Amino acid sequence: MKHYSKEFKEAIVKKWLESGLSLRTFSAQENINLSTLSSWRDKFQLPGSSVTKSSSPDNWSPEAKFSIVLETAMMSEIELSEYCREKGLYPDQVKQWKQSCINNNMT
Helix, strand or coil: CCCCCHHHHHHHHHHHHHHCCCHHHHHHHHCCCHHHHHHHHHHHCCCCCCCCCCCCHHHCCHHHHHHHHHHHCCCCHHHHHHHHHHHCCCHHHHHHHHHHHHHHHHC
16 A cells, blocks of 8 residues: 655645546546545645645636536536536536637637
8 A cells, every 4th residue: 555745645636626627537647546536635625734725716727727618518417517516616617618718719
């Protein structure tokens, strides 16, 4: 069983927060067990921790938002709702980002 330092765990959680990816996708990408990553997220997103939820969707980069739009493009309403619950998003946010992408492409 691998043991990771507190600093490593915090860095991974921060990297996940900044990535804009779902926890499941990020855990597969980083080759870290989903339940392990989930427990790190819960531990290091507590108030007073050096890693916080300050990376709200409103502060995400345009690239991260576009990634979400691409990732959800072919999802049904039900799948989108489930995805958004997992990511802490609202379906309307994703729809707004999608519309923004369309509008920016037309100009």
